[in-house]
Amino acid sequence: MDQHNTGFETLERQSKDKIIKNKINGFDLKDFTGENDLYGHAQPLVSNENSHTKTFEGYEQYRITKEKFVEDPPPTITIGEAKVAAPGNITPITAEGKGGKTAFTGVCIAGAISKTAFINGFKDVSVIPNPEGKAVIHLDTEQSEADQQYNLKTILRRAEIESTPDFYHSYNIRTIPLTQYQEFTSNVCELCNEAFNGIHLIVVDGAADFITSVNDEAEANAIIFYFTTLAVKYNCPVLLVIHLNENAGKNNDTMPRGHVGRQAVRKGYCQLNITKEGDISTLQVLRARKAGINDAPLICYQYSKEKGYHISVDPETVANEKQTERDQVNFRKIEKLANEIFKAPNAWSHKESISKIMKATSKTESTAKRYLNDMLGWDLICKNDDGNYRIIMKGS
Numbered sequence: 001m002d003q004h005n006t007g008f009e010t011l012e013r014q015s016k017d018k019i020i021k022n023k024i025n026g027f028d029l030k031d032f033t034g035e036n037d038l039y040g041h042a043q044p045l046v047s048n049e050n051s052h053t054k055t056f057e058g059y060e061q062y063r064i065t066k067e068k069f070v071e072d073p074p075p076t077i078t079i080g081e082a083k084v085a086a087p088g089n090i091t092p093i094t095a096e097g098k099g100g101k102t103a104f105t106g107v108c109i110a111g112a113i114s115k116t117a118f119i120n121g122f123k124d125v126s127v128i129p130n131p132e133g134k135a136v137i138h139l140d141t142e143q144s145e146a147d148q149q150y151n152l153k154t155i156l157r158r159a160e161i162e163s164t165p166d167f168y169h170s171y172n173i174r175t176i177p178l179t180q181y182q183e184f185t186s187n188v189c190e191l192c193n194e195a196f197n198g199i200h201l202i203v204v205d206g207a208a209d210f211i212t213s214v215n216d217e218a219e220a221n222a223i224i225f226y227f228t229t230l231a232v233k234y235n236c237p238v239l240l241v242i243h244l245n246e247n248a249g250k251n252n253d254t255m256p257r258g259h260v261g262r263q264a265v266r267k268g269y270c271q272l273n274i275t276k277e278g279d280i281s282t283l284q285v286l287r288a289r290k291a292g293i294n295d296a297p298l299i300c301y302q303y304s305k306e307k308g309y310h311i312s313v314d315p316e317t318v319a320n321e322k323q324t325e326r327d328q329v330n331f332r333k334i335e336k337l338a339n340e341i342f343k344a345p346n347a348w349s350h351k352e353s354i355s356k357i358m359k360a361t362s363k364t365e366s367t368a369k370r371y372l373n374d375m376l377g378w379d380l381i382c383k384n385d386d387g388n389y390r391i392i393m394k395g396s
Helices: 003-021 057-062 101-113 145-159 178-195 217-233 258-267 316-339 349-362 365-377
Strands: 078-080 083-087 092-094 126-127 135-140 168-172 199-207 238-243 273-275 278-284 299-304 309-313 381-383 389-391
Touching: 003 057, 003 309, 057 349, 078 199, 083 217, 092 101, 092 217, 092 258, 101 135, 101 145, 101 168, 101 199, 101 238, 101 273, 101 299, 101 309, 135 178, 145 168, 145 309, 178 199, 178 217, 199 217, 199 381, 217 238, 238 258, 273 316, 316 349, 349 365, 365 381
Parallel strands: 092 238, 092 273, 135 168, 135 199, 199 238
Antiparallel strands: 078 083, 078 126, 273 278, 278 299, 299 309, 381 389
16 A cells, blocks of 8 residues: 555544544634734733733744745746745636636646646646645535546546546535535645645635625635635645626626635735636736736637647637627628618718718717728728718629
Protein backbone atom coordinates (compact mmCIF):
# COMPACT_ATOMS: atom_id res chain seq x y z
CA MET A 1 0.00 0.00 0.00
CA ASP A 2 1.22 3.50 -0.75
CA GLN A 3 2.96 5.19 2.19
CA HIS A 4 0.82 8.31 1.88
CA ASN A 5 -2.38 6.26 1.98
CA THR A 6 -1.23 4.32 5.04
CA GLY A 7 -0.31 7.50 6.86
CA PHE A 8 -3.54 9.17 5.88
CA GLU A 9 -5.71 6.30 7.15
CA THR A 10 -3.77 6.06 10.42
CA LEU A 11 -3.98 9.80 10.96
CA GLU A 12 -7.70 9.74 10.21
CA ARG A 13 -8.35 7.07 12.86
CA GLN A 14 -6.20 8.75 15.50
CA SER A 15 -7.39 12.28 14.86
CA LYS A 16 -11.14 11.85 14.36
CA ASP A 17 -12.19 12.25 18.00
CA LYS A 18 -9.69 15.02 18.67
CA ILE A 19 -10.72 17.00 15.58
CA ILE A 20 -14.44 16.82 16.32
CA LYS A 21 -13.83 17.76 19.94
CA ASN A 22 -11.71 20.79 19.03
CA LYS A 23 -13.96 22.14 16.28
CA ILE A 24 -16.95 24.42 16.38
CA ASN A 25 -18.47 25.23 13.00
CA GLY A 26 -15.24 24.30 11.29
CA PHE A 27 -12.88 26.62 13.20
CA ASP A 28 -10.19 25.75 15.71
CA LEU A 29 -11.42 26.78 19.14
CA LYS A 30 -8.17 28.70 19.67
CA ASP A 31 -9.14 31.00 16.78
CA PHE A 32 -11.92 32.39 18.96
CA THR A 33 -10.38 32.33 22.45
CA GLY A 34 -8.58 35.62 21.96
CA GLU A 35 -5.24 33.86 22.39
CA ASN A 36 -4.40 33.72 18.67
CA ASP A 37 -5.32 35.71 15.58
CA LEU A 38 -5.74 34.47 12.02
CA TYR A 39 -1.95 34.38 11.52
CA GLY A 40 -1.27 32.58 14.82
CA HIS A 41 -0.08 35.74 16.61
CA ALA A 42 -0.78 36.08 20.31
CA GLN A 43 -3.53 38.65 20.78
CA PRO A 44 -2.57 41.92 22.53
CA LEU A 45 -3.96 42.39 26.02
CA VAL A 46 -6.79 44.92 26.13
CA SER A 47 -6.50 47.17 29.12
CA ASN A 48 -9.53 47.49 31.39
CA GLU A 49 -11.24 50.72 32.35
CA ASN A 50 -9.10 51.13 35.46
CA SER A 51 -5.83 50.64 33.61
CA HIS A 52 -3.91 53.68 32.40
CA THR A 53 -0.94 51.74 30.99
CA LYS A 54 -0.78 51.16 27.24
CA THR A 55 2.31 50.19 25.25
CA PHE A 56 3.07 49.50 21.58
CA GLU A 57 4.62 46.12 22.41
CA GLY A 58 1.37 44.18 22.28
CA TYR A 59 0.56 45.57 18.83
CA GLU A 60 3.98 45.42 17.20
CA GLN A 61 3.25 42.11 15.46
CA TYR A 62 0.60 43.86 13.32
CA ARG A 63 2.82 46.78 12.31
CA ILE A 64 4.20 46.82 8.77
CA THR A 65 7.51 48.54 8.09
CA LYS A 66 10.04 48.57 5.30
CA GLU A 67 12.48 46.68 7.50
CA LYS A 68 10.12 43.93 8.63
CA PHE A 69 10.39 40.58 6.86
CA VAL A 70 7.05 39.68 5.29
CA GLU A 71 6.92 36.56 3.15
CA ASP A 72 5.60 37.19 -0.34
CA PRO A 73 5.31 33.80 -2.06
CA PRO A 74 5.03 33.63 -5.86
CA PRO A 75 1.51 33.37 -7.30
CA THR A 76 0.15 29.89 -7.85
CA ILE A 77 -1.90 30.87 -10.91
CA THR A 78 -1.16 33.58 -13.48
CA ILE A 79 -2.96 34.67 -16.62
CA GLY A 80 -0.57 36.37 -19.00
CA GLU A 81 1.42 38.69 -16.74
CA ALA A 82 -1.38 39.03 -14.19
CA LYS A 83 -1.15 37.31 -10.81
CA VAL A 84 -4.62 35.93 -10.11
CA ALA A 85 -4.26 33.43 -7.24
CA ALA A 86 -1.61 33.41 -4.53
CA PRO A 87 -0.98 31.60 -1.22
CA GLY A 88 -2.85 33.17 1.69
CA ASN A 89 -5.56 34.66 -0.51
CA ILE A 90 -9.02 33.89 -1.83
CA THR A 91 -9.92 34.39 -5.51
CA PRO A 92 -13.59 34.45 -6.54
CA ILE A 93 -14.52 32.96 -9.91
CA THR A 94 -17.85 34.38 -11.05
CA ALA A 95 -20.19 33.47 -13.91
CA GLU A 96 -23.77 32.71 -14.77
CA GLY A 97 -24.97 29.12 -14.50
CA LYS A 98 -23.43 26.80 -17.11
CA GLY A 99 -21.06 29.58 -18.11
CA GLY A 100 -17.84 27.54 -18.12
CA LYS A 101 -16.65 27.79 -14.50
CA THR A 102 -16.08 24.04 -14.14
CA ALA A 103 -13.92 23.97 -17.27
CA PHE A 104 -11.65 26.72 -15.95
CA THR A 105 -11.35 25.30 -12.43
CA GLY A 106 -10.60 21.93 -14.07
CA VAL A 107 -7.59 23.48 -15.83
CA CYS A 108 -6.42 24.97 -12.51
CA ILE A 109 -6.76 21.62 -10.72
CA ALA A 110 -5.00 19.78 -13.56
CA GLY A 111 -2.06 22.16 -13.24
CA ALA A 112 -2.07 21.83 -9.46
CA ILE A 113 -1.89 18.01 -9.47
CA SER A 114 0.80 17.98 -12.17
CA LYS A 115 4.39 17.49 -11.06
CA THR A 116 5.79 18.75 -14.37
CA ALA A 117 3.49 21.67 -15.41
CA PHE A 118 2.92 20.02 -18.79
CA ILE A 119 -0.85 19.82 -19.13
CA ASN A 120 -3.46 20.29 -21.84
CA GLY A 121 -4.71 23.56 -20.44
CA PHE A 122 -5.62 26.99 -21.78
CA LYS A 123 -3.25 29.34 -23.56
CA ASP A 124 -1.84 32.05 -21.25
CA VAL A 125 -3.03 30.26 -18.07
CA SER A 126 -0.11 29.04 -15.94
CA VAL A 127 -0.30 27.01 -12.73
CA ILE A 128 2.72 26.30 -10.54
CA PRO A 129 3.33 22.51 -10.62
CA ASN A 130 3.24 20.32 -7.54
CA PRO A 131 6.40 18.15 -7.52
CA GLU A 132 6.19 17.53 -3.76
CA GLY A 133 2.68 16.08 -4.00
CA LYS A 134 1.06 18.51 -1.59
CA ALA A 135 -2.69 18.14 -1.20
CA VAL A 136 -5.10 19.50 -3.80
CA ILE A 137 -8.64 19.74 -2.40
CA HIS A 138 -11.84 20.20 -4.39
CA LEU A 139 -15.28 20.54 -2.78
CA ASP A 140 -18.46 20.56 -4.88
CA THR A 141 -21.88 21.49 -3.51
CA GLU A 142 -23.80 21.47 -6.81
CA GLN A 143 -23.03 18.61 -9.20
CA SER A 144 -24.18 15.01 -9.04
CA GLU A 145 -21.54 12.43 -8.17
CA ALA A 146 -21.62 11.13 -11.75
CA ASP A 147 -21.05 14.60 -13.22
CA GLN A 148 -18.27 15.31 -10.77
CA GLN A 149 -16.58 12.01 -11.59
CA TYR A 150 -16.84 12.80 -15.32
CA ASN A 151 -15.11 16.14 -14.73
CA LEU A 152 -12.47 14.48 -12.54
CA LYS A 153 -11.65 12.09 -15.39
CA THR A 154 -11.36 15.12 -17.68
CA ILE A 155 -8.91 16.72 -15.26
CA LEU A 156 -6.77 13.59 -15.20
CA ARG A 157 -6.71 13.49 -19.02
CA ARG A 158 -5.61 17.13 -19.11
CA ALA A 159 -2.78 16.33 -16.70
CA GLU A 160 -1.98 13.09 -18.57
CA ILE A 161 -2.34 11.09 -15.35
CA GLU A 162 -3.80 7.57 -15.47
CA SER A 163 -5.21 7.24 -11.96
CA THR A 164 -6.29 9.61 -9.20
CA PRO A 165 -3.22 10.78 -7.21
CA ASP A 166 -3.48 10.04 -3.51
CA PHE A 167 -2.93 13.75 -2.74
CA TYR A 168 -5.88 14.84 -4.94
CA HIS A 169 -9.03 14.87 -2.81
CA SER A 170 -12.29 15.74 -4.58
CA TYR A 171 -15.44 15.58 -2.46
CA ASN A 172 -19.13 15.80 -3.33
CA ILE A 173 -20.84 17.34 -0.29
CA ARG A 174 -24.23 18.35 -1.65
CA THR A 175 -26.01 15.66 0.41
CA ILE A 176 -24.37 16.76 3.66
CA PRO A 177 -26.41 19.15 5.85
CA LEU A 178 -25.29 22.74 5.34
CA THR A 179 -24.54 23.07 9.04
CA GLN A 180 -21.76 20.49 8.62
CA TYR A 181 -20.06 22.04 5.55
CA GLN A 182 -17.47 23.99 7.51
CA GLU A 183 -16.65 21.15 9.89
CA PHE A 184 -16.25 18.74 6.97
CA THR A 185 -14.02 21.20 5.11
CA SER A 186 -11.85 21.98 8.14
CA ASN A 187 -11.38 18.30 8.97
CA VAL A 188 -10.41 17.40 5.40
CA CYS A 189 -7.95 20.30 5.22
CA GLU A 190 -6.33 19.37 8.51
CA LEU A 191 -6.01 15.71 7.57
CA CYS A 192 -4.64 16.50 4.11
CA ASN A 193 -2.20 19.06 5.46
CA GLU A 194 -0.70 16.56 7.89
CA ALA A 195 -0.76 13.60 5.50
CA PHE A 196 0.80 15.38 2.51
CA ASN A 197 3.00 18.00 4.20
CA GLY A 198 0.93 20.95 3.06
CA ILE A 199 -1.85 22.04 0.72
CA HIS A 200 -1.15 23.33 -2.78
CA LEU A 201 -4.66 24.48 -3.78
CA ILE A 202 -8.24 24.48 -2.48
CA VAL A 203 -11.21 24.86 -4.85
CA VAL A 204 -14.74 25.38 -3.49
CA ASP A 205 -17.37 25.06 -6.20
CA GLY A 206 -20.45 26.58 -4.61
CA ALA A 207 -19.06 28.90 -1.93
CA ALA A 208 -22.44 30.64 -1.47
CA ASP A 209 -23.98 27.28 -0.51
CA PHE A 210 -22.06 27.35 2.78
CA ILE A 211 -24.57 29.85 4.23
CA THR A 212 -28.36 29.95 4.45
CA SER A 213 -28.76 33.37 2.82
CA VAL A 214 -26.41 35.10 0.39
CA ASN A 215 -27.79 38.46 1.56
CA ASP A 216 -27.27 37.91 5.28
CA GLU A 217 -24.43 40.30 6.04
CA ALA A 218 -23.25 38.56 9.20
CA GLU A 219 -23.25 35.10 7.59
CA ALA A 220 -21.53 36.41 4.45
CA ASN A 221 -18.78 38.19 6.37
CA ALA A 222 -18.20 35.12 8.53
CA ILE A 223 -17.94 32.64 5.66
CA ILE A 224 -15.55 34.83 3.65
CA PHE A 225 -13.43 35.22 6.79
CA TYR A 226 -13.52 31.42 7.16
CA PHE A 227 -12.26 30.82 3.62
CA THR A 228 -9.59 33.49 4.13
CA THR A 229 -8.57 31.68 7.33
CA LEU A 230 -8.05 28.47 5.36
CA ALA A 231 -5.93 30.30 2.77
CA VAL A 232 -3.72 31.87 5.45
CA LYS A 233 -3.53 28.85 7.75
CA TYR A 234 -2.43 26.49 4.97
CA ASN A 235 -0.54 29.11 2.93
CA CYS A 236 -2.37 28.26 -0.28
CA PRO A 237 -4.84 29.94 -2.62
CA VAL A 238 -8.55 29.22 -2.23
CA LEU A 239 -10.65 29.52 -5.40
CA LEU A 240 -14.30 30.31 -4.68
CA VAL A 241 -16.85 29.65 -7.42
CA ILE A 242 -19.84 32.00 -7.02
CA HIS A 243 -22.75 32.59 -9.38
CA LEU A 244 -23.50 36.04 -10.76
CA ASN A 245 -26.85 37.73 -10.20
CA GLU A 246 -29.66 36.44 -12.40
CA ASN A 247 -29.69 37.98 -15.90
CA ALA A 248 -26.26 39.45 -15.18
CA GLY A 249 -25.10 38.70 -18.72
CA LYS A 250 -27.90 40.73 -20.27
CA ASN A 251 -27.03 43.73 -18.09
CA ASN A 252 -23.23 43.34 -18.29
CA ASP A 253 -23.27 42.98 -14.50
CA THR A 254 -20.08 41.45 -13.09
CA MET A 255 -21.07 41.51 -9.41
CA PRO A 256 -21.76 38.04 -7.93
CA ARG A 257 -24.80 37.06 -5.88
CA GLY A 258 -25.71 38.88 -2.71
CA HIS A 259 -23.56 40.24 0.07
CA VAL A 260 -21.42 37.10 0.07
CA GLY A 261 -20.45 37.79 -3.56
CA ARG A 262 -19.63 41.42 -2.91
CA GLN A 263 -17.61 40.50 0.16
CA ALA A 264 -15.68 37.87 -1.79
CA VAL A 265 -14.80 40.43 -4.44
CA ARG A 266 -13.75 43.01 -1.84
CA LYS A 267 -11.54 40.56 0.06
CA GLY A 268 -10.32 38.63 -2.97
CA TYR A 269 -6.92 38.75 -4.62
CA CYS A 270 -8.77 39.50 -7.84
CA GLN A 271 -12.04 38.55 -9.54
CA LEU A 272 -12.11 36.15 -12.47
CA ASN A 273 -15.33 36.66 -14.39
CA ILE A 274 -16.65 34.33 -17.11
CA THR A 275 -19.22 35.23 -19.76
CA LYS A 276 -20.66 33.00 -22.44
CA GLU A 277 -22.07 33.66 -25.91
CA GLY A 278 -23.20 30.66 -27.89
CA ASP A 279 -20.72 27.92 -27.09
CA ILE A 280 -17.77 30.28 -26.45
CA SER A 281 -16.80 31.10 -22.83
CA THR A 282 -14.60 34.14 -22.18
CA LEU A 283 -12.72 34.69 -18.93
CA GLN A 284 -11.59 38.17 -17.94
CA VAL A 285 -9.45 39.31 -15.01
CA LEU A 286 -11.26 42.02 -13.02
CA ARG A 287 -10.37 44.05 -9.94
CA ALA A 288 -6.87 42.59 -9.58
CA ARG A 289 -4.63 43.78 -6.74
CA LYS A 290 -1.36 43.24 -8.56
CA ALA A 291 -2.23 43.58 -12.23
CA GLY A 292 -3.30 46.27 -14.65
CA ILE A 293 -6.11 45.99 -17.15
CA ASN A 294 -3.63 45.23 -19.96
CA ASP A 295 -1.64 42.59 -18.07
CA ALA A 296 -4.10 39.77 -18.64
CA PRO A 297 -5.38 38.65 -22.05
CA LEU A 298 -8.91 37.39 -22.51
CA ILE A 299 -9.14 33.61 -22.17
CA CYS A 300 -11.60 32.13 -24.67
CA TYR A 301 -12.52 28.46 -24.79
CA GLN A 302 -15.16 26.06 -26.08
CA TYR A 303 -16.01 22.39 -25.74
CA SER A 304 -14.28 19.99 -28.12
CA LYS A 305 -16.06 16.70 -28.83
CA GLU A 306 -12.82 15.29 -30.17
CA LYS A 307 -10.87 16.04 -26.98
CA GLY A 308 -13.74 15.51 -24.58
CA TYR A 309 -13.02 18.78 -22.76
CA HIS A 310 -12.83 22.54 -23.39
CA ILE A 311 -9.97 23.91 -25.49
CA SER A 312 -8.61 27.39 -26.14
CA VAL A 313 -10.01 29.59 -28.89
CA ASP A 314 -8.17 32.60 -30.31
CA PRO A 315 -9.69 35.78 -28.78
CA GLU A 316 -9.16 37.76 -32.00
CA THR A 317 -11.08 35.16 -33.98
CA VAL A 318 -13.88 35.29 -31.41
CA ALA A 319 -13.92 39.10 -31.52
CA ASN A 320 -14.07 39.10 -35.33
CA GLU A 321 -16.90 36.57 -35.32
CA LYS A 322 -18.82 38.65 -32.79
CA GLN A 323 -18.30 41.79 -34.87
CA THR A 324 -19.47 39.97 -38.00
CA GLU A 325 -22.55 38.76 -36.14
CA ARG A 326 -23.27 42.29 -34.88
CA ASP A 327 -22.87 43.65 -38.42
CA GLN A 328 -25.30 41.07 -39.74
CA VAL A 329 -27.85 41.89 -37.06
CA ASN A 330 -27.49 45.60 -37.77
CA PHE A 331 -27.79 45.02 -41.52
CA ARG A 332 -31.00 43.05 -41.13
CA LYS A 333 -32.46 45.81 -38.96
CA ILE A 334 -31.57 48.56 -41.47
CA GLU A 335 -32.76 46.43 -44.41
CA LYS A 336 -36.17 45.94 -42.77
CA LEU A 337 -36.45 49.66 -42.07
CA ALA A 338 -35.55 50.57 -45.66
CA ASN A 339 -38.14 48.18 -47.05
CA GLU A 340 -40.81 49.70 -44.82
CA ILE A 341 -40.09 53.36 -45.58
CA PHE A 342 -39.03 53.18 -49.22
CA LYS A 343 -41.37 50.43 -50.36
CA ALA A 344 -42.07 50.94 -54.09
CA PRO A 345 -43.36 53.20 -55.44
CA ASN A 346 -42.40 55.43 -52.48
CA ALA A 347 -39.77 58.09 -53.12
CA TRP A 348 -38.83 60.67 -50.52
CA SER A 349 -36.69 63.77 -50.33
CA HIS A 350 -33.83 63.92 -47.83
CA LYS A 351 -35.94 65.89 -45.35
CA GLU A 352 -38.91 63.54 -45.75
CA SER A 353 -36.70 60.47 -45.42
CA ILE A 354 -35.19 61.70 -42.15
CA SER A 355 -38.61 62.57 -40.78
CA LYS A 356 -40.07 59.15 -41.61
CA ILE A 357 -37.05 57.30 -40.13
CA MET A 358 -37.38 59.33 -36.91
CA LYS A 359 -41.08 58.52 -36.70
CA ALA A 360 -40.60 54.80 -37.38
CA THR A 361 -37.73 54.34 -34.91
CA SER A 362 -38.34 57.06 -32.29
CA LYS A 363 -34.69 58.03 -32.71
CA THR A 364 -33.05 61.46 -32.86
CA GLU A 365 -32.34 63.30 -36.09
CA SER A 366 -28.61 62.47 -35.96
CA THR A 367 -29.38 58.75 -35.60
CA ALA A 368 -31.90 58.91 -38.44
CA LYS A 369 -29.25 60.50 -40.69
CA ARG A 370 -26.85 57.68 -39.79
CA TYR A 371 -29.49 55.09 -40.66
CA LEU A 372 -30.06 56.79 -44.03
CA ASN A 373 -26.32 56.74 -44.74
CA ASP A 374 -26.20 53.05 -43.80
CA MET A 375 -28.99 52.34 -46.29
CA LEU A 376 -27.01 54.09 -49.00
CA GLY A 377 -23.75 52.43 -48.01
CA TRP A 378 -25.29 48.96 -48.11
CA ASP A 379 -26.94 49.70 -51.49
CA LEU A 380 -30.43 49.29 -50.06
CA ILE A 381 -31.59 52.63 -51.49
CA CYS A 382 -30.31 55.08 -54.08
CA LYS A 383 -30.67 58.79 -54.79
CA ASN A 384 -32.14 59.50 -58.23
CA ASP A 385 -31.60 62.55 -60.44
CA ASP A 386 -34.72 64.20 -58.99
CA GLY A 387 -33.07 64.20 -55.55
CA ASN A 388 -35.45 61.64 -54.05
CA TYR A 389 -34.44 58.37 -52.37
CA ARG A 390 -35.89 55.07 -53.64
CA ILE A 391 -35.50 51.40 -52.78
CA ILE A 392 -33.11 49.39 -54.97
CA MET A 393 -35.07 46.47 -56.31
CA LYS A 394 -33.29 43.14 -55.98
CA GLY A 395 -31.94 41.98 -59.34
CA SER A 396 -32.04 45.50 -60.79
